[in-house]
Amino acid sequence: MSAVDKQLEQIRDEIEQEVPPDIHVSDVKYEGPEVVVYTQHPKEFAQDGDLVRRLASKLRKRITVRPDPNVLTPPEEAEAAIQNVIPDDAGVTDLDFHADTGEVVIEAEKPGMVIGRHGSTLREITQEVGWTPEVVRTPPIESATVSNVRNFLKQEREERRDILERVGRQIHREEMADEQWVRISTLGCCREVGRAAFILSTAETRILIDCGDKPGAEGEVPYLQVPEALGAGATNIDAVVLTHAHLDHSALIPLLFKYGYDGPIYCTEPTRDLMGLLQLDYLDVATKEGRTPPYQSEMVREAIKHTIPLEYGDVTDIAPDVKLTLHNAGHILGSAVSHFHIGDGLYNVAFSGDIHYDDTRLFNGAVNDFPRVETLVLESTYGGRNDYQTDQEDSERKLIDVINRTTDEGGKVLIPAFAVGRSQEIMLVLEKAMRNGEIEEMPVHLDGMIWEATAIHTTYPEYLRDDLQNRIFHDDENPFLAEEFNHIDGGEDERQEVADGGPCIILSTSGMVTGGPIMSWLRHVGTDPESRLVFVGYQAQGTLGRRIQNGWDEIPINDRGNHGRAETLQLEMDVETVDGFSGHADRQGLENFVRTMNPRPEKVLCVHGDERSVQDLSSALYHEYNMRTFAPKNLETFRFK
Structure with a gap:
């Protein structure tokens, strides 16, 4: 017997000493960093809300309890029972049963209501049907990335379990070094x-x-x-x-x-x-x-x-x-x-x-x-x-001033932004400024991956700032859903319409002007002296963004309409940098x-x-x-x- 198998036997003995005699432990495995306990009595495990916590504390490891497949309520019956336990306001959008592990993945608009206070609703679900619930959020903005990742991991569950078991045994191997x-x-x-x-x-x-x-x-x-x-x-x-x-x-x-x-x-x-x-x-x-x-x-x-x-x-x-x-x-x-x-x-x-x-x-x-x-x-x-940045409030005031000056002159504000982080920060500033009347309400066009990255942010609001979480969870106000935000998904035709239209704000990747849709926007509005290019993030040495920031006004553009040959664009729009928004x-x-x-x-x-x-x-x-x-x-x- 290997050292890892001996460890698992010892862990199983310790678990059996801790659990009540009417609970049978049928198997114990490592899956990644977790100890997974299989039992024919998942309902009894769930009745004692502190049992898993006590085991984790005693073993000093993360514990997951899963039911043996032969004690599970059939999925059709389980679905009705689960829906009966979960409050209607939770907005359950999908239930996905996995008999091999005894898990049911519950996708809901409000996962907190599925979890319940200190996990009370989850324990009630297990007590009712035996299945171990796992809760995920339904993205408020549909995200192809989140959907694809979840579907891919669902398809690869069996291989992923093999990977986790192998990793678990590697983590808990016997130390060899002297x-x-x-x-x-x-x-x-x-x-x-x-x-x-x-x-x-x-x-x-x-x-x-x-x-x-x-x-x-x-x-x-x-x-x-x-x-x-x-x-x-x-x-x-x-x-x-x-x-x-x-x-x-x-x-x-x-x-x-x-x-x-x-x-x-x-x-x-x-x-x-x-x-x-x-x-x-x-x-x-x-x-x-x-x-x-x-x-x-x-x-x-x-x-x-x-x-x-x-x-x-x-x-x-x-x-x-x-x-x-x-x-x-x-x-x-x-x-x-x-x-x-x-x-x-x-x-x-x-x-x-x-x-x-x-x-x-x-x-x-x-x-x-x-x-x-x-x-x-x-x-x-x-x-x-x-390297001292401007105070955040001063930065916001300067950005608002730049936007108002530009739009008053009939121009457009073009902001190169990283899809992840900087764009969402700027979106929150713009949403508040328009809501408070500091900026005239106008379209804010999001190009490149910004919309998709924003959708991922809405999937994980628990990672956002406390007061922003409160707005989303308790006040039911999600600023990322504001009607001013428009996803550019029509390619060059839509960009041309925006360029031909009235004042607006454009957030586009890439943040350092190293490629992507920002190059198209420079072609569309870069020659407009009434518009402004506004940098809100770090421009690394060697990037086109740094060169423009340092005064370059002849910009190499790879014009696909010219068989891929590089052409030069004369930049006529003003260029400004607003510090203080860096991540x-x-x-x-x-x-x-x-x-x-x-x-x-x-x-x-x-x-x-x-x-x-x-x-x-x-x-x-x-x-x-x-x-x-x-x-x-x-x-x-x-x-x-």
């Missing part, structure tokens, strides 16, 4: 913005944190070929942790599966969905621009299939010697500060990913309160000495994140910023807080224990 140490190797995003990738190594485990591309720099990818990563084979990596879905952190994760990786990806649920959306668009853009994509779309599906979603605050075993906890990073939907607890109290490392320290209209500010942290790997995008903390926010961090780390690695930014921030943190700080280069390795 020594203990902790190292971090930098594979990208050091003294540069983009291609984020790090390897966190112990004597037992290797974990890849992020794997992105570099905006505006084709071919510059993380140093995956080194021995710490894929150089010793893809099976050398035990797990991948994705902090958030932006392509400079996620674009090349499917490439790992092309090279033979077959392990788990840990991230939040919205990050999983957004990752799929952005990666498929990444492939589409590469094809349209005549570049060879680094991987095929089936690798994106492999990545989704291997993803294990985690919720903020859940302490999760991801290796024999590593526990992972994700915390809100305040950057984009589902973005996470990733905290690693290594060994039995040996060492703790936190990777900030991209963070926003203060609350925004969209998200609560980043979490920086942990049980322990010895080393922090900190983004430094705006870490430079003078990144500015210099003050980064310092505040460290200053108020509990506990304050002993060491900080300043990464994800240009050379000046990381060195400025590293020096400031050293002098102000007397901590050891570093501004590493790519391909450096730090040993901490």
Whole structure:
């Protein structure tokens, strides 16, 4: 019998000691980080609301209880009983029964009403029919991404269970190493913005944190070929942790599966969905621009299939010697500060990913309160000495002023925006300004992936700022459903109609003017001197957005009507930058994140910023807080224990 099987036998014995004698445990398995308990008495399990919590506390593991298939109420009878238990106001839109696991997936407009106070309605469902309910939200805006991901995972349930069982056995394997140490190797995003990738190594485990591309720099990818990563084979990596879905952190994760990786990806649920959306668009853009994509779309599906979603605050075993906890990073939907607890109290490392320290209209500010942290790997995008952003209220006033000046002159406001995060932040500002009469009501056209990304935001409102959640949950006011917002889905014909029409606001991808529909909008309105191009986000070095921001007015345009030959557009519209809407903390926010961090780390690695930014921030943190700080280069390795 293997060490893992012995563990499961021991866990089963401990469970049987804890549960009442009339409850029979028929099997215990690992599925990913969870212990799954199969029983012929699911109704009895459900009657004691604290039983699963007591077991989880005793075993110090996440517990899921599933019924044996032979004790389940037939689906036709179960459906009627479930509908009878759930309040009508919950808006149940679908019930999907899976006899192999005894689970029923309940899709509802108001999942909270299906769950009930402290899970009371879920327990009542199990008591009535024996099935284990799983609840998902019906997207208020129909989302092809959410629908496709859910359907795909439904089709792949059997293979996914095999993956989870294999991952579970790998997580709970017997530790083999005789020594203990902790190292971090930098594979990208050091003294540069983009291609984020790090390897966190112990004597037992290797974990890849992020794997992105570099905006505006084709071919510059993380140093995956080194021995710490894929150089010793893809099976050398035990797990991948994705902090958030932006392509400079996620674009090349499917490439790992092309090279033979077959392990788990840990991230939040919205990050999983957004990752799929952005990666498929990444492939589409590469094809349209005549570049060879680094991987095929089936690798994106492999990545989704291997993803294990985690919720903020859940302490999760991801290796024999590593526990992972994700915390809100305040950057984009589902973005996470990733905290690693290594060994039995040996060492703790936190990777900030991209963070926003203060609350925004969209998200609560980043979490920086942990049980322990010895080393922090900190983004430094705006870490430079003078990288102070405008106060949010001032930024909103300036944007409103720019819009009013432009529309009073009969022009249009064109805003290049990242589909995920920045666009939704601007949408909330515009919705409030129009509702309060600060801006004249006018169409706000959303082009590119913005509408789809917004639909995903409406699917996961529990990840949004507290007061925004309250508006959606309790006041039944979803600002993303405002009638001013129009989804551009008619292509060039609709864009031409908008260009020929009256004043309006256009939000379009890509946010750094590196391709996508923004190029079409520049053709349509770029020669109009009464219109304005307004930058509201970071423009990386080497991107067309940065060049325009720096004064370029002759813009290379790939005109498909001219057989793909590059042409030059003379930009006549005014160009303005409104700071303060960035999803990144500015210099003050980064310092505040460290200053108020509990506990304050002993060491900080300043990464994800240009050379000046990381060195400025590293020096400031050293002098102000007397901590050891570093501004590493790519391909450096730090040993901490």
